[in-house]
Amino acid sequence: MKKLKNxxxxxxxxxxxxxxxxxxxxxxxxxxxxxKNFTGWLFKSKETTNYTYDLSSLNKLCLACFxxxxxxxxxxxxxxxxxxxxxxxxxxxxxxNVTLRNERSFVADAEVEYSRRIGWYAFxxxxxxxxxxxxxxxxxxxxxxxxxxxxxxxxxxxxxxYYGTDINPQAGYLLSGKYAETGKILYGDSIxxxxxxxxxIDLFINDSDHSAGYEANEYEAIENKLSPGAVLxxxxxHLTDKLYLFARKTKRRFLFxxxxxxxxxxxxxxxxxxxxxx
Ligand SMILES: C[S@@+](CC[C@H](N)C(=O)[O-])C[C@H]1O[C@@H](n2cnc3c(N)ncnc32)[C@H](O)[C@@H]1O
Numbered sequence: 001m002k003k004l005k006n007x008x009x010x011x012x013x014x015x016x017x018x019x020x021x022x023x024x025x026x027x028x029x030x031x032x033x034x035x036k037n038f039t040g041w042l043f044k045s046k047e048t049t050n051y052t053y054d055l056s057s058l059n060k061l062c063l064a065c066f067x068x069x070x071x072x073x074x075x076x077x078x079x080x081x082x083x084x085x086x087x088x089x090x091x092x093x094x095x096x097n098v099t100l101r102n103e104r105s106f107v108a109d110a111e112v113e114y115s116r117r118i119g120w121y122a123f124x125x126x127x128x129x130x131x132x133x134x135x136x137x138x139x140x141x142x143x144x145x146x147x148x149x150x151x152x153x154x155x156x157x158x159x160x161x162y163y164g165t166d167i168n169p170q171a172g173y174l175l176s177g178k179y180a181e182t183g184k185i186l187y188g189d190s191i192x193x194x195x196x197x198x199x200x201i202d203l204f205i206n207d208s209d210h211s212a213g214y215e216a217n218e219y220e221a222i223e224n225k226l227s228p229g230a231v232l233x234x235x236x237x238h239l240t241d242k243l244y245l246f247a248r249k250t251k252r253r254f255l256f257x258x259x260x261x262x263x264x265x266x267x268x269x270x271x272x273x274x275x276x277x278x
Contacts, residue, residue: 004018004019004022034265037263037264037265038265040263041264041265045109046105046106046107046108046109047107047108047109048107049138050138050139050141051264051266052109052112052113052114052115052141053113053115053261053262053263053264053266054113054115054261054262054263055113055115055116055118055259055260055261055262055268056260056261056262058260059259059260060079060082060118061075061079062257063082063116063118063119063257063271064078064079064082064122066119066255066257066271066273067119067122067123067126069255070123070231070255070273070275070277071123071126071127071231071278072277072278073126077126078122078126081118081121081122081125081126082118082121082122084121084125084152085114085118085121085145085148085149086114086118088148091144091145091148092111094144094174094176094177094179095110095112095141095144095174096110096111098173098174098176098177099139099174102173104139104170104173108139112141114141114145115259115261115268115269116235116257116259116269116270116271117141117142117145118145119233119257119271120142120145120146120205120233120271121145121146121148121149123203123231123233124146124149124150124153124160124203125149125152125153127202127203127229127231128153128156128158128160129150129160129202129203130159130160130161130200130202130227131160131161131163131199131200131201131202131203131227132146132150132160132161132162132163132183132201132202132203132204132205133162133163133164133165133194133197133201133203133204133205133222134146134162134163134164134165134205134207135164135165135190135194135204135205135206135207135208135218136164136165136166136190136206136207136208136209136235137164137165137166137171137172137175137185138166138168138171138172139171139172139173139174140164140171140172140173140174140175140185141174142164142205142207143162143164143172143174143175143179143183143185144174144175144179146162146183146205147162147175147179147180147182147183148179150162150182150183151178151179151181151182154182160182160202161182161183161184162182162183162184163183163184163185163186163193163197163199164183164184164185164186165185165186165187165188165190165193165194165208166185166186166187166190166208167187167188167189167190167208168187169187171185171187172185190208190209190214190218191214191217191218191221194218194221194222194225195221197222197225199225200225200226200227201222201225201226201227201230202227202229202230202231203230203231203233204222204226204230204231204232204233205232205233205235206218206219206232206233206234206235206236206243207235207236210235210236210239212236212239212240212242215234215236215240215242215243216242216245216246219232219242219243219246220246223246223250228276229276229278230275231273231274231275232246232247232252232273232274232275233271233272233273234271234272234273234274235269235271235272236272237256237270237271237272238256238258238268238269238270238272243272243273243274244272244274246274247274247275250274251276252274252275252276253274253275253276253277254272254273254274255272255273255275256270256271256272256273257270257271257273258270
């Protein structure tokens with residue numbers, strides 16, 4: 001380091017090149033990993049949007065702590081729910097088989113990891129919601145994960161139903177078979193569907209139009225339809241403060257979990273949560 005300092009002082013031009021080379025060496029391992037992630041994704045995946053990936057184990061621990069803090073359950077209980085959904089082979093086979101048969105399989109991966117949705121699953125398992133609403137269904141990965149939680153709740157004597165909203169009439173093809181028995185998709189503009197929904201919502205997940213204004217309008221549309229202990233999860237909270245502002249306005253607390261994907265170039269989204277502590 002002393003040698004580098006001397007070069008920079010004595011020969012500023014050469015010094016700045018040496019410093020540049022030294023600093024480039026520092027970022028090389030991270031740069032190499034990023035290139036590996038990009039090329040791996042380009043050749044292994046077919047996805048063009050709504051990417052799927054796994055989270056690092058440390059990140060999953062943080063997610064378990066996040067859900068635990070909000071629900072008042074132990075971290076171990078939440079981790080058990082993560083294992084439950086990740087090791088559900090029937091769910092994995094369903095996603096794989098339906099994807100392979102679907103005409104959009106040329107832009108969808110049949111074997112996927114669930115990323116932050118394992119957090120959604122744990123919320124649905126702990127809260128035992130009677131009504132779950134997810135806005136923005138896309139293929140229906142979140143829909144299958146949430147309905148699989150509702151099916152498990154039902155086995156334990158807690159019945160619940162899932163409503164997904166999507167403007168795309170082709171959305172939600174994964175929600176079929178036994179998963180469709182406990183959920184349905186409301187096609188059309190999400191705000192219009194929410195306005196028509198005459199139900200008390202226990203778990204709400206915002207994931208449709210990701211503009212800040214639309215997100216805020218969704219929270220406004222359901223403000224008077226939330227049950228007293230309702231939890232709202234925002235899929236846009238890494239980009240906007242709309243769920244935080246809604247939480248403040250409705251005297252709820254707000255927390256945010258940030259994803260850390262493994263072996264993927266996408267920097268990750270997150271889960272914003274608005275809730276009232278027990
Ligand atoms: C990010 S994807 C949803 C991903 C899904 N929640 C999951 O877990 O994989 C967003 C979806 O929102 C839908 N969408 C966009 N604008 C909408 C609107 N105004 N009303 C309803 N759905 C909308 C899109 O068609 C798309 O399928």
